[in-house]
Amino acid sequence: MQVKIQAVKRSNARFCSSHGIINRILTQKAAVFGFVIVALIIIIAITASVIAPNDPLKVNMSMRLKGLSSLYWLGTDNLGRCIASRLIWGARMSLIYSMCVLGLMMAIGIPIGLLSGYAGGRIDTFIMRIIDIFLSLPTFLMALAISGMLEPSVKNMIIAMASVWWAPYARIIRGMAMQTKQQDFMLAAKAAACTHTQIIFRHILRNIAPPIIVMATLEIGSIILAIASFSFIGLGAQPPTPEWGIMLSDSKEFMQTQPQLMVYPGIAIIVTVMAFNLLGEGLKNAIQN
Amino acid sequence: MLKDIGERLFTLIPVLLAVSLITFVLGSMSSGDTARTLAEKKYDRPTYEQIEKIRTEMGFDRPVLVRYVSWLEDALRGNLGFSYSNDKPVVDEIVQYFPKTLQLSLLALLFLIIISFTLGISSAVFSGSLIDKISRIYCFWSVSMPEFWFGLILLYIFGARLGLISVLGGNSMKFPIIPALTMSLCSGGIYVRLIRTNMEEVLNKGYIRAARAKGVSEYKIITKHALKNAMLPVINKLGIGFGSLLAGSAIIESIFSWNGLGNLALESVKLKDYPVVQGYVLFMAVLMVLINLTVDIICGIIDPRLKNV
Numbered sequence: 001m002q003v004k005i006q007a008v009k010r011s012n013a014r015f016c017s018s019h020g021i022i023n024r025i026l027t028q029k030a031a032v033f034g035f036v037i038v039a040l041i042i043i044i045a046i047t048a049s050v051i052a053p054n055d056p057l058k059v060n061m062s063m064r065l066k067g068l069s070s071l072y073w074l075g076t077d078n079l080g081r082c083i084a085s086r087l088i089w090g091a092r093m094s095l096i097y098s099m100c101v102l103g104l105m106m107a108i109g110i111p112i113g114l115l116s117g118y119a120g121g122r123i124d125t126f127i128m129r130i131i132d133i134f135l136s137l138p139t140f141l142m143a144l145a146i147s148g149m150l151e152p153s154v155k156n157m158i159i160a161m162a163s164v165w166w167a168p169y170a171r172i173i174r175g176m177a178m179q180t181k182q183q184d185f186m187l188a189a190k191a192a193a194c195t196h197t198q199i200i201f202r203h204i205l206r207n208i209a210p211p212i213i214v215m216a217t218l219e220i221g222s223i224i225l226a227i228a229s230f231s232f233i234g235l236g237a238q239p240p241t242p243e244w245g246i247m248l249s250d251s252k253e254f255m256q257t258q259p260q261l262m263v264y265p266g267i268a269i270i271v272t273v274m275a276f277n278l279l280g281e282g283l284k285n286a287i288q289n
Numbered sequence: 290m291l292k293d294i295g296e297r298l299f300t301l302i303p304v305l306l307a308v309s310l311i312t313f314v315l316g317s318m319s320s321g322d323t324a325r326t327l328a329e330k331k332y333d334r335p336t337y338e339q340i341e342k343i344r345t346e347m348g349f350d351r352p353v354l355v356r357y358v359s360w361l362e363d364a365l366r367g368n369l370g371f372s373y374s375n376d377k378p379v380v381d382e383i384v385q386y387f388p389k390t391l392q393l394s395l396l397a398l399l400f401l402i403i404i405s406f407t408l409g410i411s412s413a414v415f416s417g418s419l420i421d422k423i424s425r426i427y428c429f430w431s432v433s434m435p436e437f438w439f440g441l442i443l444l445y446i447f448g449a450r451l452g453l454i455s456v457l458g459g460n461s462m463k464f465p466i467i468p469a470l471t472m473s474l475c476s477g478g479i480y481v482r483l484i485r486t487n488m489e490e491v492l493n494k495g496y497i498r499a500a501r502a503k504g505v506s507e508y509k510i511i512t513k514h515a516l517k518n519a520m521l522p523v524i525n526k527l528g529i530g531f532g533s534l535l536a537g538s539a540i541i542e543s544i545f546s547w548n549g550l551g552n553l554a555l556e557s558v559k560l561k562d563y564p565v566v567q568g569y570v571l572f573m574a575v576l577m578v579l580i581n582l583t584v585d586i587i588c589g590i591i592d593p594r595l596k597n598v
Contacts, residue, residue, distance in 0.1 A: 129303075133304050133307050136577055136581050137308070137574060137577055138532055138533045140536050140539065140540075141570060141573050144536075144539070144555075144558070144569075144570065145311065145566070145570040146315060147558070148557075148558040148566045148570075149312070149316050149563060149566060150315060150318060221433065222432070225433075225435055228435055228437075229435065229436065229437055229540055232540070233437075233539065233540055233543055233555055234558070245437075248437065248438060248441065252441065255444070255448075262441050262442075265438075266438040266441070269435050269438065270433055273433045277429065277432060
């Protein structure tokens, strides 16, 4: 029992050392910049229903393609909908969708990776075979298969993305689990008669939690990018959802006459993705040092 | 060597079986009633009996597994079914549209190699210089830039403003230079970074110092001693990258209205033309697996150490 408590304490001590990480992040200007923008986007997304000047779905044909005004901050689109409101709601949509993908990806990847790394032997070989199959197929192809063969919808897009992206994630977690397995406190945990579930979730998972979180942050940027791409080609969110990819796909028709329509959503996507990437890079550097 | 390839080919069978099963099961789960769709084409307003007749004729009433086996048999004979929208064999459609996609992807791969090697090598050799900073900014830009947005901007500049390419029909282009450039610029960042880290690692190795001490010229050290050793992981990654270019070209094809296989697949999704989508996914999966195999063989030839792994 004594040993077990010590082992737990030790893993807690390692977990708590992430206070140092926060200090290390603060020393990196780019990461702080990324964090500020991410925080801003999250605030915008949460308060979308309050700060958006208009209803993002309300069609007003008499106000089509109007310029900037105090009522329509960024003008209106081809159906007279307020662009600024659609952008603000788009932030909420992008974040919700990406969190769903991330959550699903972690829910599949973490248990499988942990099991593969902890069990080893035949189970490990079998799981790695399956992971290899998924790794050899491009994300886009699987997403097209799932969204295309079933109905194109947000739900199917999320399922499609998670069903491909868990594989590389699980492989890295497997590697980390294997490393942790060889450390001394694992022996102590086993000697203290911890069950396998206890060892996997209390000892291994807690020890590798910080790098898992960092990896997740690094992925958010590319997930948001992929969501916008799939919605753009009609395999993801469906119109009239206020989503950045859909806004861009709507604007393509009016490229010749109204090029500004495709500028705003594009900027929204690139700023968000860059902010998440900056934050992720900063976190990665902080953890590696 | 031949035995190795044979063994590798053998391990590909479960991968292909898995992919074909996934595509087939997804197809049978799809929301539309295929028998009804076909009956509507044949009889305009089909009665219930007519729908059921077609269902038995086409074998849609059999269990999924039985249908899968017969579909697989047909697929192995080169018959992937018929398109719902124009009744042409799916294989013919793929053969007709694939060269365009291949042309686009090969051109993109060429640009990708030029960009990533120039930037990657020069930023490793002149570490900390202006070009190193430029390549760092480029890497970051490339992972954050939405490919389709960049494509739209280029289409606006070169199509709507300069009139060099057609905004509506991409087939006026002889070579898809702008689409290929979009694809390669937006995916080049990871390769630049990979080449840079590999080159730096190799350049710090003892045998490079030994070569310098012997008075080998810097140019020869970089091209002959360092590059060859830094290349291996890059080639591996480029192989996978070529696969993603082939499969991912659909978005760019649809933006530039380039009549390739990807564009066909996207159109078929809109039309609910499931056999074409199914055929596309299966064809691409086989292609990916073959590309991976080729890359492994090439790596084995370049680096004999890998042969026995």
